[in-house]
Amino acid sequence: MRGWRAIVSALFIGMTTGVCHGATTAADSRTTLVIATRAEPNAMDPQFSTVGTNQATAMQMFEPLFTRDAQLRLQPALALSATRVSPTQWEFALRPNVKFHDGQPFDAEDVRFSLDRAANVPNSPAPFRSRVANISKVEVLGPLLVRVTTRKPDPQALVNISTVMMVSSKLGARLETQQFNAGRAAIGTGPYRFVRWVPADRLELLRFDQYWGDKPDFERVTVRYMTADAARLAALESGTVDLIDAVPVFDLESLKHKARFELWQAPTVTLLYLGMELERDVNPSITDIEGRPLKVNPLKDLRVRQALSLAIDREQLVDKLLDGMGIPANQVVPKGTPGFNGEIPREQFNLQKARSLLAQAGYPRGFRLTLHAPNNRYPNDALVAQGLAIQLAKLGIQMQLDTVPKNVFLPRASKREYGFYLYGFGAATGEALHVMRSLLASPDPRRGFGSNNRGHYRNALVDRLLEQASAAEHGPALDALVGQAAAAAFADVAIIPLYHQQASWAGRPGLAFTARRDERTLAQNVSRAPTPERSRP
Numbered sequence: 001m002r003g004w005r006a007i008v009s010a011l012f013i014g015m016t017t018g019v020c021h022g023a024t025t026a027a028d029s030r031t032t033l034v035i036a037t038r039a040e041p042n043a044m045d046p047q048f049s050t051v052g053t054n055q056a057t058a059m060q061m062f063e064p065l066f067t068r069d070a071q072l073r074l075q076p077a078l079a080l081s082a083t084r085v086s087p088t089q090w091e092f093a094l095r096p097n098v099k100f101h102d103g104q105p106f107d108a109e110d111v112r113f114s115l116d117r118a119a120n121v122p123n124s125p126a127p128f129r130s131r132v133a134n135i136s137k138v139e140v141l142g143p144l145l146v147r148v149t150t151r152k153p154d155p156q157a158l159v160n161i162s163t164v165m166m167v168s169s170k171l172g173a174r175l176e177t178q179q180f181n182a183g184r185a186a187i188g189t190g191p192y193r194f195v196r197w198v199p200a201d202r203l204e205l206l207r208f209d210q211y212w213g214d215k216p217d218f219e220r221v222t223v224r225y226m227t228a229d230a231a232r233l234a235a236l237e238s239g240t241v242d243l244i245d246a247v248p249v250f251d252l253e254s255l256k257h258k259a260r261f262e263l264w265q266a267p268t269v270t271l272l273y274l275g276m277e278l279e280r281d282v283n284p285s286i287t288d289i290e291g292r293p294l295k296v297n298p299l300k301d302l303r304v305r306q307a308l309s310l311a312i313d314r315e316q317l318v319d320k321l322l323d324g325m326g327i328p329a330n331q332v333v334p335k336g337t338p339g340f341n342g343e344i345p346r347e348q349f350n351l352q353k354a355r356s357l358l359a360q361a362g363y364p365r366g367f368r369l370t371l372h373a374p375n376n377r378y379p380n381d382a383l384v385a386q387g388l389a390i391q392l393a394k395l396g397i398q399m400q401l402d403t404v405p406k407n408v409f410l411p412r413a414s415k416r417e418y419g420f421y422l423y424g425f426g427a428a429t430g431e432a433l434h435v436m437r438s439l440l441a442s443p444d445p446r447r448g449f450g451s452n453n454r455g456h457y458r459n460a461l462v463d464r465l466l467e468q469a470s471a472a473e474h475g476p477a478l479d480a481l482v483g484q485a486a487a488a489a490f491a492d493v494a495i496i497p498l499y500h501q502q503a504s505w506a507g508r509p510g511l512a513f514t515a516r517r518d519e520r521t522l523a524q525n526v527s528r529a530p531t532p533e534r535s536r537p
Helices: 001-018 054-057 108-118 157-161 175-182 229-238 249-256 302-310 314-321 349-362 381-393 406-414 433-439 458-470 476-491
Strands: 034-035 065-070 074-076 079-086 089-094 133-141 145-150 193-198 204-208 219-227 244-246 262-276 324-330 368-374 398-404 420-426 496-507 511-513 527-530
Touching: 001 398, 034 157, 034 229, 054 157, 074 079, 089 157, 089 249, 108 133, 108 145, 108 511, 133 458, 145 157, 157 433, 229 244, 229 496, 249 420, 262 511, 302 349, 302 496, 314 324, 314 349, 314 381, 314 496, 368 381, 398 406, 406 420, 420 433, 433 458, 433 476, 496 511
Parallel strands: 034 219, 034 244, 368 398, 368 420
Antiparallel strands: 065 074, 079 089, 089 145, 133 145, 193 204, 204 219, 244 496, 262 420, 262 496, 324 496, 511 527
């Protein structure tokens, strides 16, 4: 296996050396940074999609009112403070002397425009609507003062608003995503400004020297999109790029012992899970043994969902397919994250019990099931999908695989074309409530719940607990309500949690890098190290 990877790497070295126009030389390596990343965004519009890849790209050019540090703690950004002046009103004092990349000043009208627009971006595969659904009015009280009124008391308003990037109101009310993609509207307040985006190839950025905050070390940045693991590693080894993310898990151990590379690792809040169609009976992903449509969707039966979960050996997936770079999961967030419920039992592998439950549900011979998965979004995602298919086949399920690139997978998943799929969700807000409301609450655009509940799971108890949690102040009461909702949802096997992954990055000597728990690879988090000291994970 390692010999084969060496051959592939050698081929990719030749390929990347020949085609990459972003390679640095000794003369420009102090001013130019080239990053190779595994996944690319599907738009430059910072309000088009809540998906982490899009938001990581946006964070280099755009900013919210409050941001998250590497440990996902809330920090002031374009707002200096947020004051809750009544149960339904928040006032935001904005940072003075902030400019957009085109020289226009940032002010309260931009906040009003941005919060209004975030609810109505067409064709979004993962909309921001849920983050702003409770806002009834945004008032400009002065050039640097904004009042946000919610329809009902909302202690979570600050968390939700902090996920929305600010865009310039001067761009006009008819602002479309395509204008961002073409660069005409890709005008933010962030540390880097847009130069050029070539889909499936690269994003070019230039340092914004009028940035209000700390100036990044590197003047020019090229982000190369390299979905193949061997290509990214080969590009790093050849010096074509300076930093890569999603280091191939089977190469981590060897990189740790090579002095010519720096390595950074971080536990993340990203959950890999299996989602299921739980509303409709007919779905092409699910048929009987002979391939005929079933009159009743077997995934609606709790015993079937329990059987599928019991038939998965999570420890084996993590150890064999991720080389230990993950933690088996039993809920949406890992231990230590607000909202984690320590009383939810650990997911156990028990094939005998799984077979018994499947027979009790009326499927002693099993049925046919297609597992849909991305093949370039998460470390070894296609390999994990293969491992899952093998494990579930032992249950008696006739498994088929459909793995496609992320930019193909996500729109189809959002259209609910899949009955059974592998995907991930990260608690980028640093707590569980947001994830629970997005993934497990009944879809309700009016309330902004269930925006990523692609299987249309519904549970009245879960909804009630999440509604109560959304109205609770931060603290033990909020965490208890979220924990109770998690216990109810996972006892019902709303989704099948698999593992929380760990992230890794590698770079050339002389670089310092801040690894984030949300896995976002940001150019402003890369700097020149004072001395090329060896960094150990």
